[in-house]
Amino acid sequence: MFTYNDSSASAASVMDGGRKALGGFGVTVRLEQGEKELAFVSQEEKRGADELGSHTIIERVYQDDAERPEAVVRLKLRCYDRFVLAFADGRIVSENDFGNHRAFAPDNGITIKLGKPEGIEGVLANYQHKDWWTRPHFDTDLTKLPGRTLSLLWRTDGAYYHMLPVCGTQYRTDLAGGTSNEEALHVRISSHQGGMTRCDTFAFLLGVGEDPYELAEQGVETALRELGYPTLPRRRKTYPEVLDYLGWCSWDAFYHKVDEEGLLAKAGELRESGLPVKWVMIDDGWSDIADRKLQAFDADPAKFPQGLAHTIGALKERFGVGWVGVWHTIAGYWNGIHPESELAAKYADYLFETNRGNVIPYPDAAKGFGFWHAWHGYLKRQGVDFVKVDSQSAVNNFLRHHRPVGASAAAAHSALEASVSMHFDRTIINCMGMASENIWHRPVSAVSRNSDDFVPRERSGFREHALQNAYNSYFHGPFYWGDWDMFWTQNHDDVQNAALRAVSGGPVYFSDALGKTDPLMLWPLIYGDGRIIRCDRTANPTPDCLTVQPSDAGMPLKLWNTAGGAGVVAAFHIGEGAAAAAGTVSAQDVPGLTDGPVLLYDFFAKTVRKLASGEKAAFELEAEGCKLYLLVPAAADGGATPIGLTNKYVSTHAVRERRASGGTTVVTLAEGGSFAFAAERKPSGVRVNGTEASFAERPGGYFEVDCQDARGEVTIEIVQA
Structure with missing residues (x-):
């Protein structure tokens, strides 16, 4: 829960329990004529409530001169239980409208300087390394944070914090490293246009949670709701049919x-x-x-x-x-x-x-x-x-x-x-x-x-x-x-x-x-009609490598997703040199997957292994190697567990439905192929679309049925009575 601590002006901070998440709150303005460090002059605190819940609003005022200020910035923090929304309202004061006006510089017109958050154990920052693209940065020393950072996630021993700079109707906010732990993080606000004398913008959002993936989704949704843009978050969009x-x-x-x-030659081919x-x-x-x-x-x-x-x-x-x-x-x-x-x-x-x-x-x-x-x-x-x-x-x-x-x-x-x-x-x-x-x-x-x-x-x-x-x-x-x-x-x-x-x-x-x-x-x-076998959501690094540069740690890059009620984990050796990369795979790699036993299917090795709750399977990848795993929750009703079409990378995607009753498990598949399932005991028979079919037992206690000649949806009956 975020709270504001103002024991002194210099020690003001946003706390999460007993840990400082934000602090310092220095403000600098950059004018077209030069830079000014502003002094903190006053603070106001009040309570409120809205659709996000109860909150505390802190407004801190900074200016360059107590008597005749040239630059004034109001920093407003709206603190909810799990989110802090930060706003900057700055203005440049001119003596008259017909004289030589002062204005914010186009770049970094306002900089908010923050101290280093407490307890950082891992970092994932995404920065704009080219005008068009972003890439990750992992150093826990925030003074080394690259300029034009668009997202900053950090991990502590009990939570994740996500800081998301916002691009408003006029101004864009970026993060960058500061000069010391007391000014470790700079929040830079820019219009990229000269002559601007007023800056009133939603600068950034900070969120906290135990699930870093849901934290990112909710942070974006919260920020877009606050902005009131027509921009929709992904979860409210429609994926194009094409x-x-x-x-x-x-x-x-x-x-x-x-x-x-x-073009026509390639199309013909x-x-x-x-x-x-x-x-x-x-x-x-x-x-x-x-x-x-x-x-x-x-x-x-x-x-x-x-x-x-x-x-x-x-x-x-x-x-x-x-x-x-x-x-x-x-x-x-x-x-x-x-x-x-x-x-x-x-x-x-x-x-x-x-x-x-x-x-x-x-x-x-x-x-x-x-x-x-x-x-x-x-x-x-x-x-x-x-x-x-x-x-x-x-x-x-x-x-x-x-x-x-x-x-x-x-x-x-x-x-x-x-x-x-x-x-x-x-x-x-x-x-x-x-x-x-x-x-x-x-x-x-x-x-x-x-x-x-x-x-x-x-x-x-x-x-x-x-x-x-x-x-x-x-x-x-x-x-x-x-x-x-x-x-x-x-x-x-x-x-x-x-x-x-x-x-x-x-x-x-x-x-x-x-x-x-x-x-x-x-x-x-793909399926036979050209439809791609697409996982349920956007892929993400697994929790164990989310805030770690995998190649520096000698571990594989692992990505997770879900499909057909199962977890999907892909692992890649992205390090330099010939040394192998060692890692583990388990149900913990896929947030929200069952706490019970799972069947671990290795696509390339064509093997199945049952993992108990909490158990991890070790593996190694040679240079430039990769693996693809399916983590299928084991059936709790004693029936067969469908692994899906093993001629497809994401085999479980093809499983449309599973029913079990009276010793028979019925599985509906999107199409025919090499269908695999696991069972505690060998079935007495298998039927494909009502016709008896042969099946083969594979190493690791799973079975395979060849139904590649079946057209359209396929019904598999597995009899264990």
Whole structure:
């Protein structure tokens, strides 16, 4: 329970029981003319209640001069049992309106300096290491926290604390390391626009709980409720139907050389292979551009001589592709829209020219919508079903000094998503958009890239790719289903990448070049109709490695999810060198899984082992190795326990229903395949769709039935009477 302790001005702190969670509360302002340290001058405390519960409101006032202040900041803390919401209200005072005004600097206009929280035993921070992407940081010394940190989780001996900076309607908050334990953590507030004399913003949220995963979900939901944005948390969004099926993307196959001939050749190859690829994404390279700027709505006539509609029609009619998407950036193309094009002239009312001369969709929701509505309407008429929108974190790069960062992002995303909702049923893959302003300001879109690009030709690329996806998912997952990017089915890291997608909970698509697809790598990820075997939620690192850099600790990276009532744990060796990584797997890796015994199924080894409550199974991974485990709660009624279709990575996903009565267990499966189940004693018989079937006993006390020839849903009866 959070309480406020104000025994003295310098010792003021937010306590959780007997432990200091926040303290120090120094304030600095950065003006366009220089920096000022503000002095604490007064404090007011009052009680209140709202839909989140009873709370205490603390308002602390800081200013630079007691008599004639130039800068005043009011820091307001609203303390609930499990959350603290922090607000900053700052203003710069000028003597008159016609003189030389002072204003907050565009970057770090206000900095709140906090002391080090007590009892830190582990840390997971996510920081923006590139304009587009975030990655994890684990050092418990908060003075080493990188700038542009967007999420900070720390673990103590009895709880987790999650600090979530907010991007408001104008200002964006980031975290960074300070200079000492007394000023260990800096909360930096920026507008990225000059001339701002008032800052009134929701700066950050701090939450506490025993379950770190639910803590992150509830923190995001609480913050969004407070903001009153149209932005929805992931748990209130709808996952797009298109992305529930296997897809193929042109990028790593053709890069910028994509054309109709290549697309149709690949589509024909995939059809011949028998793979049910249901969607195709035509990535960067199709657009009609000059000087890296968009100059027309239709495709490059040299690459698509009969137009985009002809190519899409052929993909659908000749090769059975269900949906086709196209790529573009949030500015039209990388450098915007060509100012000398007919396109720019025709849609001038909906376009904006920056001081640098770039022409982009207007940073006003209504005006910007006019451009997207025109283009997306055209694309829809050509047969396009959805879009991937790249370079989203360039919004602030284009509009820095033109608009406050929150305002520019909100306008850009509102305009874009209104059009996507109208024309493509909200189906969009957001990409290159992990900056805070993008994450907080997309109203309804459900899927967003969760890491830097898949890099197929980089030998060690999987390590960083897996690390980013695993740990970014902790703070990004409460907002979006993560897109963990495309992969190659014939590559040095193909198995690891397939297993990573199996547990991710997001889309599954590949980008093989002509002649390079291995169907056997994809079938374990999908059903016969092309539907992906998608876990229940976004994947996360297991509790034992959530606040630990796995490779530094000599342990595997482990990710957990759930499917079909079972836990799913994937383990990866992401360390450098040849040394093996040792770890354990147990029901404790999957929060909320049963406390009772579980059956541990090893997908790659094809073995089953029963684990008692609290028991852990040890394993080792060789360099670049991976494992995939299912933890299936053992049936408590004495009947058989279905493990599911073992020809699929996530076998339990296929189990639609289980019933047990009178010594017979009836299992309904999504489709046929290699069905496995465990039983305390050997069955007397098995029936598949009412017909007697043979079964084989496997090592470890489980049994397997071959029902691959069965079509549609399959009913298995296991008789033990």
